[in-house]
Amino acid sequence: MSEKFDLGWGDEDEPQETANTLTAVDTGRDEKHQQTQATLIAEHVAAAVEEVRPGLDKIPDPVEPAGEGELTPEEEERLALCDQGIELHKTAWFMAGKSLDTMATGRLFRRTPHKLEPERFYATIEEWALVEKGISVSKCNQYRAAWPVGEVLMARGYDTNPGQVRELVPVKNAYGLNAAVAVYVLVADTWGKDNVTAKRLEETRKLMPGDLKLEDDEDPDTLAKTIKGVLLGELPASPAPAIPPAVTQAVDRRAVDLANAFNRSRIPRSEVQLRLLEAFADPKDTTVYDAVLERMQKAEQAAKKAARKALK
Incomplete structure (x- = not known):
């Protein structure tokens, strides 16, 4: 009498159940992998944000020099961090000005209770800046007037600083933003980008004649050539009006x-x-x-x- 051996995998329903189990395992594995990836990305983002985050705690404390000779690796690192902090000051100066100007234009302070008189709101950006941030009225106005010049110069690749931009604000007020940028371009072209100083900008500004006529809708490079021509006596300060x-x-x-x-x-x-x-x-x-x-x-x-x- 022959015996029959069952070589199948079991009941007819078992293949489907097995497939479902494998699918569930794969899905769970994918979800876990995605969660792990998301966690890693979040950690990388957090680390990147922390790396670029400005803060006083990132500046090393003052210590005596390690010696009189070459800087040690630790000193080189401290020097780099201090240099970054000073560079950050230039950008922060313009950021503060733009922030104040944005708040002033949109009157974003209008529903902020006065710190010293809570029963009323702030009336002006100057009042808000003075009471809330300790920024004087003159500084507030100075920041607001200077940031557009700084922003354009930085966008054009110039390594500028607040002291230089302050010398260009009178040009901006008299002739417009493009003219102020043009003065910087002229000084940079004359002495080199690395040799622009607030003193040279001031001297150039003071050489500009009182009857100088400039069109602010012209680009800064063209205006720089015009200003140079006037200062060299090659062009009239006030060109003759066009004949209709x-x-x-x-x-x-x-x-x-x-x-x-x-x-x-x-x-x-x-x-x-x-x-x-x-x-x-x-x-x-x-x-x-x-x-x-x-x-x-x-x-x-x-x-x-x-x-x-x-x-x-």
């Missing part, structure tokens, strides 16, 4: 009338200008001078009237 097309066309029509009067085909505009200047400068006949004087007086009165109207 209507005036040019009227002059050309009158030139045609002159040509007809002399039975000539044409009279060059340069000849008309020469005769006008001669007539204007004639001490015996002041007709043209008087006409120019009257027109300029009327234009000045109109400008003053417009200014008074704008101020009302």
